[in-house]
Amino acid sequence: MTGSQAYVFRRCCLSLLAAAITQGLALACLFPLLSAFIHAEAAREVAMWLVIMTILSLLTLVLRWYGQGFEYRGQLAAATHELRMRLGEQLRSMPLTTLQSARAGDINALLLGSVDENLNYMLAIVNQLLLAIVTPVVIALVMLLVEWRLGVSLLLIFPAIALLYRWRRPAFARTMQALAEANQQTSADIVEYVQGLAVLRTSCQQAERTSALRQRFQHLQQIQTSAHRGGAKPGAVVASVVELGLQGVLIFGISGVVVGAWDIAIVATMMVIVVRFSEPLATFVSYTAVLALIDTALHRIDELLAIEPLPVHQPFEVPTTYAITFEQVSFRYADEAEAVLDRVDIALPEKGMTALVGPSGSGKTTITRLLMRHMDPQHGRVCIGGVDIRCIPTRELNRLISVVFQDVYLFDDSVLANIRMARPDASDAEVEQAADAAQCLAFIQRLPQGWQTRLGDIGGRLSGGERQRISIARALLKDAPIVILDEPTAALDTESELAVQRAIDRLVQDKTVIVIAHRLSTIVGAHRILVVENGAISQQGTHNELLGVEGRYRALWKAQQSISLK
Structure with a gap:
């Protein structure tokens, strides 16, 4: 993505980042709001925190609306078109021997599938990752100011998630690479089969080529099954770790209330926040598969764009005779x-x-x-x-x-x-x-x-x-x-x-x-x-x-x- 579309995309990502921060601050307002409500403090104070929370929530909606506007304002389609035009220009200028060595289906898969995988998922994944990471981190940082021990216990969950992410990423990358290659080969085989169907019929080879194409479909199914299985088990592990970690934080907070160390309003707020963010945190590592898919698509696009056209030597000359x-x-x-x-x-x-x-x-x-x-x-x-x-x-x-x-x-x-x-x-x-x-x-x-x-x-x-x-x-x-x-x-x-x-x-x-x-x-x-x-x-x-x-x-x-x- 280059030019004006890249600039707009960066602005949308910054807007989504700001939305994740303001959402965290809005939820952090629950601490003073519930404290004032539980302790029956002045209605003015309760109203003040309610107004602040409402303003932050509205600001979050506006920022998220602007950030996601990259899609509905047509910029996503424009960026996809721009990237395809760059790839088309690269195909036009690259050495023809290099181009002729590629199968038509491979190029078709690159121009359609890889471009879509690269751009269509990117903004959605950015939004989900910000919600899963930035907003909980903001809340945990605010918690440090309210009760540092609970804040530290919340922050300790993130290193565990990061370690699990690093554990699964190489495996997901390999699986997504194999899946992308299988999709590309299958697309190429389909194009080749359709273009050569007349020859196959006249040479009585249709059954053999159909069998080969069926085997390609079965191979693709096996890789897809492997990818799904490879994502299910670690996803369950991460969900369990997150749930246990958050429950541990709640137990820690409740025990503090029981011994009279902390205000019950803090723990009540923690319960609301845990329910709100347990699912985004638990599904964070499952985004690894999509990130690996995007990374594979980017790698294939970069490989094509990296092919140098044949250079034109200086000084330029145009012949006037034609021996x-x-x-x-x-x-x-x-x-x-x-x-x-x-x-x-x-x-x-x-x-x-x-x-x-x-x-x-x-x-x-x-x-x-x-x-x-x-x-x-x-x-x-x-x-x-x-x-x-x-x-x-x-x-x-x-x-x-x-x-x-x-x-x-x-x-x-x-x-x-x-x-x-x-x-x-x-x-x-x-x-x-x-x-x-x-x-x-x-x-x-x-x-x-x-x-x-x-x-x-x-x-x-x-x-x-x-x-x-x-x-x-x-x-x-x-x-x-x-x-x-x-x-x-x-x-x-x-x-x-x-x-x-x-x-x-x-x-x-x-x-x-x-x-x-x-x-x-x-x-x-x-x-x-x-x-x-x-x-x-x-x-x-x-x-x-x-x-x-x-x-x-x-x-x-x-x-x-x-x-x-x-």
């Missing part, structure tokens, strides 16, 4: 022992098409990710127009590159909005022009609401070829000088492939183009073909040049030609 070079680039993923790329040198000409071919896992996709700066190489540098991309501001680098992925992601929004997100300030006419160039108009006109038709989750209302053409329309509208094509026609039927290929031909005119290709027939006309093997460039040249020499490219070409002939 691409990789200079002695080496890269290794954190969870892999061997480098994916090892001292790679590449020069991609401006306004030319360069194709990357090679076996799966050879490093083709890593090359494009490094160019888009999803991560930085451990050695060497990547340049656009002679400018190290680490010196290009992130927004400018994103503006320079358009990507057409093999697996297109469309949002559950209108056709118009899905294309326009490439350039939000584009007019309707410009969007329509891009869609026309991408061979989209015919199928858009067939949709129920035309341009306003919502495409469903991940664009589920469209075919694979139609989704690809929407993606190409985005890239055309963006009009970036560099285009990356990740095998956009690999999974399409012949008719869709022809339509997509015509759209690509429009897209790549006068652009610096990088194509990741598995079907070599699609990159015969490339200006340069790079064969990537074992983290290095093993061959490079045109199609005819590479066919003329023995090597991986010619072997791949012959293999694909023999398959197509069959």
